[in-house]
Amino acid sequence: MAFKYINPGYAELLSVRGGTTVTGEQYSKTGISFWQTQMNRGLLLSEIPTELYGRFDVFLKNPTIVEDALVWVCIGYYNGIKISPDRTVWDIEIRKDGRNIYSLSDTAGVIRTDAVNTLWFHIKQGKHADGIMHVMVNGYEIYHAQNEELWYAGDSEAKTVTLCSKSSDALLSNLILSNEEISPREQVIMLPVKETHTNMTDCGDGSYEATAANQELLQSVDTASLITQYGADSRVTGISLLGNPAYCTAEGLCALMALEKSGGNITEYGRHIAEQNPNSTVMDTRTVSMTIAELSGRQFGWRAGT
Missing domain, CATH: 2.60.120.200 (Jelly Rolls)
Incomplete structure (x- = not known):
């Protein structure tokens, strides 16, 4: 695997x-x-x-x-x-x-x-x-x-x-x-956020709180700034979504589903159970093959669930 x-x-x-x-x-x-x-x-x-x-x-x-x-x-x-x-x-x-x-x-x-x-x-x-x-x-x-x-x-x-x-x-x-080949030229880049779309509660400090199942948080990437820095044809080999911190505060909501939205279609990836520890994190990682230019129009984020 x-x-x-x-x-x-x-x-x-x-x-x-x-x-x-x-x-x-x-x-x-x-x-x-x-x-x-x-x-x-x-x-x-x-x-x-x-x-x-x-x-x-x-x-x-x-x-x-x-x-x-x-x-x-x-x-x-x-x-x-x-x-x-x-x-x-x-x-x-x-x-x-x-x-x-x-x-x-x-x-x-x-x-x-x-x-x-x-x-x-x-x-x-x-x-x-x-x-x-x-x-x-x-x-x-x-x-x-x-x-x-x-x-x-x-x-x-x-x-x-x-x-x-x-x-x-x-x-x-x-x-x-x-366990698959990695080029020595690969590196981790923190993707700059262009816009955030959510029906979760904005806590005003960069964090968001889900109060009901199926609430979503989706963010688009500032592709223009990435193209300026790395070039439109630079390869993207993996995407990792990170919630830090990501935790549940009460009974009920305890899961986060990783999402990608493109062209009106939403694709679900990994489902992750959040802990009650305020310092806990959630991460979803997958291998992809695309260029930086192809990040344009895509949104990445989470859906809260039980």
Whole structure:
């Protein structure tokens, strides 16, 4: 089953509690980023993927002034990437079954400090010297092996993608994960809203409250500004609708249905149950194939239900 996970940088969208979301455009291209300290925690998948593609941004402070900084992005028992400070530079290690199989310690020409760095990877299982481990950092290919003995399906954490940063000295954002191919050029963009159409109650602070079943909130995208910035023919490969926060306040209404309206037709996507926790979130993500220009005339949003 194909999946795609898109997270601009909210700790609340992880499968683990206790992370911290940080705002600030100096830390992330999306303006939000996070750190969370629990190992073997991050995103819990419904199935074990045969292969995993990922890209993420990480803001790394000057390594000479950091304390207890450590980043893990991996699947199963530590199959993936470890980033840690070593005096004046950041070390990057490629790990397989927890073992270090490659180290890049001379990263001065690859890693930017006090800046946002972009990493892309592809991990594929293989029992017969046909596993893949491929990692790129800021456009530089630092490791590419297609003959790995790599098997994580039997690990107790086989369904877990670890997304861990031990401190605010390294902030994660702009995450895309999938078991289908991701281009190193893909990135998360926060869509600017042009208009909002709703029969929910406008709370006046950017939030809306549904008081009856079947009330809807639909928003159109400011396509013109996106075309100016990225070009009309730039590809859109996935859309993620986010309610943050999204919660129910009483008995009855407890569900949100993701919607898309185009040409007068409304298409329903995922149905999500909202919690009563005021800090909870709801997200619906799907893979698409269209251009930025084709976003024009479409509306995205939610319908409240029971």
